[in-house]
Amino acid sequence: MAGRLVRHPMFWPLCVLASLLIFNLLYSPDFFSLVVRNGNLYGSLIDILNFGAPLMLVSIGMTLVIATGGIDLSVGSIVAISGAISCLAISKGADQGSLPLVIGAVLASMALSLVLGLWNGALVSAARIQPIIATLILMVAGRGIAQLITGGQIITVSSSPYAYIGAGSLAALPFSIFIVAAVLLAAFLLTRKTALGLFIESVGSNARASRLAGLRANTVILSVYVFGGLCAGIAGLILSSNVSSADGNNAGLWYELDAILAVVIGGTSLNGGRFYLMGTVVGALIIQTLTTTIYMVGVPPEITLVVKAVVVLAVCLIQSEAFRKTLAIRWKKRNYPIEQEATRHVT
Template sequence: MGGKLYRHHLFWPVTVLGALLLFNLIYSPDFFSLVIRGGNLYGSLIDILNFGAPLILVSIGMTLVIATGGIDLSVGSIVAISGAMACLTISKGTDQSSFLLVIGAVGASIILSVVLGMWNGALVTITRIQPIIATLILMVAGRGIAQLITSGQIITVSNSNYEYIGAGSLAALPFSIFIVAAALLIASLLTRRTAIGLFIESVGSNPEASRLAGLRSKTVILTVYIFCGLCAGVAGLILSSNVSSADGNNAGLWYELDAILAVVIGGTSLNGGRFYLMGTVIGALIIQTLTTTIYMIGVPPEITLVVKAFVVLAVCLIQSEAFRKTLITRWKKRNYPAEQEVTRHA
């Protein structure tokens, strides 16, 4: 039983997340405390879930893309474009408080995000450009598009209906948490209760064999890129509505790298094939908790990314079974040389 638990794909991500939370609790004894103000829950744990919601969304979409053997470096740019489009639409409206204006702005952003995801998928499937190059194009150009939409300025809006997406509450919890839960539920049902998940893993494991078996590999790949674009678009809405503004230059910056790290920490291989959505969610929570920890202990801003990189590297190494076996073997050789010699001769 213990061996099976140790080998479970979620064991190390959950262990690392628990260790981070324990460190925070030791450093700040009131870290787990929750308070109710105005009928809503507040606390560090709620903040981690709330601020981590956009990254979790992007990571869910990235998981399916990586499972097909691809990668999407443009998600950060799509986040910026989505937020910029929504805020621009609202700012141009005659009635800033109109609910219909928000519906139109959200709809425009979602449609644009889906189109951008379709663009990435088309480059990969139709023109057969390598995914890293195909999405790198939109990663660079997309940031410019976001700045064109905002005219290089930060667009601010004042609409309570739009603010509710990222800053509102439902049942005493941030509304963004329910958006993430819905996305995770839909993705899980589609990939684990239908054949879609099997199709994705088959394409990621061996796309040519899948094609020869009658599976429409191009359709599967195109679909996951569209879904990834959709997730990034919704994440952009959450980010921009939370601060009631759109910054085409900084919104979603480095999200693509954090999302890839979350997927890898969650146990999904970059080579494609089998994927773990729940592992990805835990990976994203690890990254967000780590960010919160770094800010809490007062790490200087100029070395924040360095500290984050070293911790993530340590997490990935701990999770690597090959790395752990190497450490155990070297430890045994150092402490039990005679036993290793007998085993070698035997």
């Protein structure tokens, strides 16, 4: 029973997340404290969920892409484009607080995100370009498109309905958490309650065999890239609305790398095949909690990324079953050399 528990993909990510939370609690005893102000909850845990919402969204989409054996390096650029389009549309309106204007801007942003995801999917599935190259094209060009949209400037808006997306509250919790929950629920229902999840895992395990078995592998691949683009677009809306501005240069910067790390930490293999949506969410929470911890401890800004990389490497090594077995064998040889020698002679 204990062995099965340790081998479960969620075991080590949850242990790491719990360890980070316990460390924060020991460092700052009021870390778990929750305060109610104006009917809304505030606290470090709420901040982790709120600020980690965009990364969780991007990571959910990245999970399905990686499950097919692909990769999407353009999600950060899509995040920037999405926020730029919505803020530009709102800034051009006569009344920025108009609800129809905000709805139109949000729909335009999401539609463009779907088109960008469709572009990536078409390059991979129809043009048969390697996923890392196909999405690298939009990663580079997309950042330039975002800066063209914003004119190289930071577009600021003053719209209460738009700010509600990333900074509003519902039932005393940040509204962004409910957006993540809705997207996660939709992804779970589509992949675990229908045959789509099996198709994705089949394509990721062996795309050629899936085609020979009659599965429309290209359609499946196209679908996951479209979904990944949509998730990145929604994340862009949350990011830009949270600060009521759009920065084409820095918005979503390096999000693709954090999303890939979250997926890997969550137990999904980069080789494709089986995937774990909840593991990905835990992985994203680990990254956001780690970021919060680094800032709280006061790590100098110039080495923040180095500390983050070292911790993520340690997490990946701990999660690796092969690495744990190697350590166990070496520990046993060092502590029981006579037993090992006797076993070798007997065999």
